[in-house]
């Protein structure tokens with residue numbers, strides 16, 4: 001049984017950089033947890049603190065329910081594989097893998113048995129007699145993993161182990177790593193900035209931005225129901241369409257979402273209507289993935305955007321059309337300030353006041369600014385709505401195109417970047 005728990009862990013470097021900001025995370029026994037985020041968001045620092053290579057500034061780390069901050073790295077039953085692994089050049093593959101067992105005094109026969117088993121699982125049983133210089137990059141990485149796994153650690157930490165390999169090999173090793181760790185039942189934390197890697201490998205994904213944990217969930221959960229605007233923007237290809245909309249409530253009838261030249265009407269019986277209604281008279285961000293948009297004939301009624309194709313991108317199995325619909329897009333900067341900030345206005349109060357016809361009281365900004373105010377002018381641009389089409393369509397740039405919007409697949413975020421429909425997961 002091997003579990004990892006971070007309790008409100010913060011790491012501030014001596015120069016004042018906050019690398020990890022109040023992160024709490026539970027990794028279950030046997031789980032494959034992927035830490036995902038852009039370069040510099042604090043992923044490696046989290047792993048290094050778990051391994052005992054760095055001390056947190058605040059907070060606690062528990063392995064198997066026991067606090068371990070006082071334990072040196074060697075007593076934590078952890079193995080770690082890095083991007084830049086080093087093998088012993090003068091030893092064979094077999095000796096490299098068996099070396100940790102030799103250090104712990106295990107006899108040659110049982111040692112070889114374990115080396116053979118792990119090498120077989122990693123597909124390097126044929127090259128045990130070779131030296132590292134006689135191996136491909138992928139084989140060398142497998143040897144490094146074998147050497148880390150051979151001691152049968154309770155917890156396996158991997159920091160971008162595939163980033164030096166070409167894309168074909170990465171895909172192959174991804175599948176091998178997940179099947180091997182699942183077979184062995186070892187609890188694994190895997191760091192990557194590659195969302196495809198995260199979504200294909202993880203039991204659960206923890207997404208970080210600027211040291212702050214944004215969301216934790218299964219790949220399906222974080223993709224289908226992202227907790228924040230940042231997660232919505234970070235996951236998926238093509239990127240989620242993020243459109244600025246003004247909200248107007250027509251009580252008991254519908255909510256009009258105005259995108260400038262076009263409007264979508266959310267019926268009042270939509271389960272999210274009351275949550276969105278709190279933003280009456282305010283701007284929100286509406287997220288629509290390409291797969292929630294379907295080309296339709298121009299006279300189609302209902303939730304439809306009328307657009308004009310700006311350009312097409314052909315990807316072989318599909319083409320993507322980017323439509324001008326007269327709306328404004330919000331561009332979320334991966335590296336810009338934290339999004340979990342204090343709301344600047346009393347949206348519900350203001351909405352009520354407007355509905356009852358009274359002028360709202362001026363609301364002084366409280367705390368720090370939210371995403372929309374943070375991004376300012378430079379991060380708004382005319383929207384180019386990404387829509388999936390069959391490969392090489394007969395239409396081209398400048399062609400009008402109507403698309404219907406699957407409203408139940410639309411996401412709503414407030415000015416802080418938090419999801420509007422609460423109680424959603």
Ligand SMILES: Nc1ncnc2c1ncn2[C@@H]1O[C@H](COP(=O)(O)OP(=O)(O)OP(=O)(O)O)[C@@H](O)[C@H]1O
Nearest residue numbers: 013017019037038039040041042043044045046193
């Ligand atoms: N020893 C250190 N001293 C000072 N700052 C550091 C140190 N190590 C890392 N940092 C800073 O801490 C922050 C988080 O770094 P970390 O390496 O954890 O990020 P990461 O998400 O793993 O990035 P990458 O994917 O590029 O490795 C960064 O701003 C980094 O510059």
